[in-house]
Amino acid sequence: MQYGICHLSIVPLRFESSDKSELVTQLLYGDYFKVLEKRKFWSKIKLGFDAYEGWIDNKQFTEIDEQQYVLLKASSPKLSIDLVEFVQDKDHQLNPILIGSSLNGLHILNHSHDGNIIEGIKPKSNLIQTSFLYLNSPYLWGGKSPFGIDCSGFTQMVYKLNGYKLLRDASQQATQGEALSFIEESEPGDLAFFDNQDGAIVHVGIIMQDYYIIHAHGKVRIDRLDHTGIYNVDKKIHTHKLRVIKKII
Numbered sequence: 001m002q003y004g005i006c007h008l009s010i011v012p013l014r015f016e017s018s019d020k021s022e023l024v025t026q027l028l029y030g031d032y033f034k035v036l037e038k039r040k041f042w043s044k045i046k047l048g049f050d051a052y053e054g055w056i057d058n059k060q061f062t063e064i065d066e067q068q069y070v071l072l073k074a075s076s077p078k079l080s081i082d083l084v085e086f087v088q089d090k091d092h093q094l095n096p097i098l099i100g101s102s103l104n105g106l107h108i109l110n111h112s113h114d115g116n117i118i119e120g121i122k123p124k125s126n127l128i129q130t131s132f133l134y135l136n137s138p139y140l141w142g143g144k145s146p147f148g149i150d151c152s153g154f155t156q157m158v159y160k161l162n163g164y165k166l167l168r169d170a171s172q173q174a175t176q177g178e179a180l181s182f183i184e185e186s187e188p189g190d191l192a193f194f195d196n197q198d199g200a201i202v203h204v205g206i207i208m209q210d211y212y213i214i215h216a217h218g219k220v221r222i223d224r225l226d227h228t229g230i231y232n233v234d235k236k237i238h239t240h241k242l243r244v245i246k247k248i249i
């Protein structure tokens with residue numbers, strides 16, 4: 001088994017081994033993984049954080065050994081909390097990194113960092129404050145950064161920055177936590193899931209106070225939440241049909 005770590009700010013993970021293939025998620029700086037299959041130009045990997053699989057360009061990661069991988073997986077995450085900051089390499093060149101980047105592998109990559117770090121488990125009440133850091137971020141299928149993010153990438157990153165682990169896709173996240181029977185039972189930080197006409201869960205957002213919800217739809221935005229679903233405050237229509245509310249923590 002081979003292993004790797006992302007040494008660049010943000011790297012695409014694709015459904016197939018081609019630059020033209022669908023973006024399924026992104027790696028941020030410091031994300032580590034197992035290499036399931038290695039080809040000449042591409043590798044199929046399994047992320048250490050959420051076990052998500054996809055194809056990465058071999059030029060966009062650094063190989064590590066099994067011991068380094070095990071130590072990274074066992075360590076308490078230390079994450080960058082500023083929107084954009086930098087790490088410095090051995091040649092004193094600056095490399096940009098984005099909010100939510102993992103800094104546990106700095107020594108492996110021989111990089112230094114003197115920016116702000118967040119670590120440990122934060123109170124549930126901190127989730128909404130963190131979500132505001134992504135407000136107005138444009139929607140991007142498979143995205144995980146303030147410069148492009150999808151609905152489940154948004155919820156995953158907000159929870160991650162507060163010390164909690166969510167799976168990657170909305171349908172996967174819906175398998176976690178405890179289901180609530182009514183909106184009235186929810187509290188800020190709980191997740192609301194929405195389905196399509198076929199009953200498949202396709203959207204997720206974070207519940208706020210007073211029946212508001214923050215979610216990624218066109219951009220990270222705040223709308224109303226009721227028993228029907230999401231009521232878009234700009235279009236004055238319901239855009240998503242409520243399926244279930246889950247209390248994760």
